[in-house]
Amino acid sequence: GKNYPEKIEQIVKGVADGCVMSGCALVGGETAEHPGMMPDDEYDLAGFTVGVGEKDKLVSGEHLKAGDAIIGVASSGVHSNGFSLVRKVFDINEKTIDVYYDELGTKLGETLLTPTRIYVKPLLALMDEVRVNAISHITGGGFYENVPRMLNDNTLAVIEKDKCFKLPIFDLIQKTGNIPERDMYNTFNMGTGLMLAVDSDKADEAVRILKANGEDAKIIGEIKDGEKGVEIC
Template sequence: AMCVNDIAAQGAEPLFFLDYIACGKNDPALLEQVVSGVADGCVQAGAGLIGGETAEMPGMYAEDEYDLAGFAVGVAERSAIVDGSGITEGDVLIGLPSSGVHSNGFSLVRKALFEQAGYTVDTTLDELDGKTLGEVLLEPTRIYVKALKPLFQAGVVKGVAHITGGGFIENIPRMIPDGLATRIELGSWPVPPIFDVIERAGNVEHTEMFNIFNMGVGMVLAVAADRADEAMALLSGNDEPAYRIGAVVRKTVDDVELA
């Protein structure tokens, strides 16, 4: 998901993915589940799973441990690459919701929930609608390739920020030209309850949460104000939820402002 989302954030189309699985002991049933999940993600991204490598290393990993890595290749016409260079003051920011924590911040997740709060993966909390912490934390990262494609084809997107490690504060400025910044309107999108649970359990400052997690927004798009309605309509027409979460402003501070 992280590989193909990074490709999509540049206006490119993922072509294929290759995986690498390292383990302490080759467990065919387990590896079948892992590869099946990778294949499902490739279907969502419209990419092919064309190969991979499995390494059994009992001296490196315990019998019940495995490690995953992989990479994707994508393609775009040079003239169609979305690099944020055309972003101007007054452009609208549109947020596409995440499916949860996605794939970053888990060192803090473990420390806050399991070490400090004493929860386990089987803990259920009222805020999580009857799901266990394990179920919520292992919700697959959302893949945005198909959601973004119609917007790229229509030429309405000026810039894309994939909200990974570093959250809002580190990722959004990467697509913004010098001299500009973004003003984010808190409360303009629903924040999944798992983030409130993490913030409370770990006694994390609210602003710091935006410097670590996606806080319910996995992709942020910059579009011209006069095409924002068009972009929202394209997303709605494909049953893709989206929220207007802010705007591009003239830079007055070094970081993203949280209003």
């Protein structure tokens, strides 16, 4: 797109805000214009991070076991995944994003643009006090594709959907697109952006620490013996 200084300022501010939230340093960047390649008001944004982890603090999943509690941490909305389906369901254009929905309490576009939660600092604060046995960031692929990545063989994650966080945007997407429930849980975070497993006797403490650091968290399930996978009940 075209280099409009006021738009570039907004983009860079968003990146900088994200860096502050995650404790990262923004050490470089480049802006290039390609006349004729993209419309003036469209932009392609890419970035990456490099981190250093202490080996003895890595969450490898080796401590995960049956009986562990699964804690869910609330998402802020759709986050950054599932937008291909969202665009199809709502036929996204300049008119549809300005439609006001009572169940959302705002326009569709405002809800969809809610910034993605960055859990770095609250999670680090938790890990200073409680051993986290496994972590799953609920991104593209929803519950069914992300949660198994934190499991060991012969461990099953049993999640009670009535205990999970709920956001009206997901009910609206499902209703508008007539989407089967399993497909919803296989695409979106459904209101829970992060899951982690801790020893059951540490679960209440973990929830307290996460809440003290600005996150909404609660126990939503447990780890059981069984074939590796996810059971939503």
